[in-house]
Amino acid sequence: MSTPRAVIFGLSGPELTADERAFFAEADPWGFILFARNVAAPDQLRRLTGALREAVGREAPILIDQEGGRVARMRAPHWREWPRLPDFCARLPDAAVLTGLRLRHRLIAHELRAVGIDVNCAPMVDVARPDADPIIADRALGDRAGPVARRGRAAAEALLEGGVLPVVKHVPGYGRATLDAHRALPVTDAPLDALEEDFAPFRALADMPMMMTAHMIYRAIDPERCATVSPDCIALIRRRIGFDGLLMTDDIGMEALSGPVPQRAAEAIAAGCDVALHCNGDLAQMRQVAARTPLLAGDALRRAEAALARRRAPAPFDPDEADRRHAYLNQERADV
Template sequence: MHGQLLLLGVPGTELTAADAELYQAIQPGGFVIFGRNVASPEQLRKLTDDLREVVHETPIIAIDQEGGRVTRTRDIGAEPPSAQELREKGDLGAIARHGMITADLLRLLGINMDFAPVLDISYDDEADNALRGRCYGSDAQEVITNAGIFNRNLRHRKVLSSGKHFPSCGLADADPHHDLPHVHKSVTEMLKSDLLPYTALMPELDALMTCHAHFTAIDPDSPGLPGSMSHNLITRLLRDQLGYKGVVMTDDLDMGAILNTYGRGPDVKRAIAAGNDMAMICHQPETAHVAVEHLKELPNGTVDDALKRIAKLKKRLKDPFKFSMKLWDQLDAETMQLRIDVLGEEGAREIRDYSGVKRSPVEDY
């Protein structure tokens, strides 16, 4: 039962006997796919098929497939344009195509949820806070328009979405993969800016992902408390004040912003107690047994409420397409054409190098 509150990563490109034993014992609510799990379309589809077989309840099988540098399928197919490239092109039809192609490709690979769209506002496109190239707008309305189109087309093709990173990482002063960012902005200020994409799109999102940033005005009495563990932020602001009724999940708890401070077990317990329904353990799934034991310490009502929201979301999960390389090749060609239409022939053929001073682990995960 408590395993349903966890989203676990997978170590490699195939399900080993040790992996299967762990997942059968934990019975997690879902899995998260990363670049390390991707070797070929056929291999990835077999992996997701195996993951569905190893648990009793239909699992969420999720991925960060945003386009640009956050494209987990980059090594086996064309890289879609990024959110920033799409917004700079100014072609809403291209954003719609991106949503539909992404959904079809994911369903072919056996994936039923995309951790997208990013709803953060880009206040500085060059900021070293892990968001470079990933934002749909430099103001709230631009994000609402562009991210909303992507989200509606993704969901129209029956892949679930998860808006991120609530309530805002646009003003983060660090990369949470390494350190805990601090954001100095009041709720009143955020209601006029950063929170607008969430309040506008909330009815159309299947889930929300909370961020690992400390909001000094929301938790003034808890210095350094990440938003992903904040009762004030998740329960009081998101659920009580903004009225959100859907599934809330943490960002990866294996990030430096959490690992540097909290131990495995207490981190998961605090995250669910704060109001999240699911906690993400992406890179140390072998610690899931410890996490479950700590989750058992939570009040029954807290666990039951989370399980009800998760069960409601899972009713919307759709079966994958029948796999065929012909369909893969077609979708890959459509992705490349979208890339050409947005970036031009020369830009589309360019091989991007995402290394450099503003490098973030988000590219390789």
């Protein structure tokens, strides 16, 4: 079997086109990521995930962002809708929050596995600061490292139990971002000792199989380069945070990054990221990105194989009972 390329690609719509199929067979990306444009109904989604794997001739990982709340690619009427995480976490005592997060993410995993998706870009364990942009504040698990780490672990372990690999994001911590990286490059001047609070949830979850980088400048670490393309930031993630799993970029098409998109992929890999993430499904651009990304090799290949080795069949699970328990917790009460 050939070695896949160090890239994850999106695609244009709800069906795999002939041109996309031929390109994916040739480029052999490590995995694929799906968005709302790719999602119509359960049967359609099962056909699509099967076609993607057939194109590359292996059980390639298929990713999605299904946090629930603000970020959810699969929605009603076919899939569950979820309350905003900050609202849920603020309304209940911590023990009930942890129970609710386990139930929520176990149910999400159940829905994902049913349509052939085996990687979820969650949990987000960025510690939200008071002035954080809504792109973080509307999704955050909390504003203190300890609770965020506990809540992130509850979510991640529930996904793993459901046969879905979690992607912990956005390392080394995106909670100080006052700009949305989809549109601009956030910068923080926080000193290194203050950043330790941001690093702490990622350090606590360093045993997880995958993490996603933050498109943000941390001047105390690298005054000029965004973390995704900064060898100094990647070294900190590996050594100070202690993460030796698969490190993937956030979407290299975001406006936070500069230069041609294929160059961004090359710079991220050169900085120490294992896999570049390209989301927009533009075939011409994907061809260019593929030309600038290498085949997985060395430590990157080892980490990719180790991540996939943690895929497992879901543990026994009663979704109806989990639904009932989660609904009870989600009532407007804080005495459970």
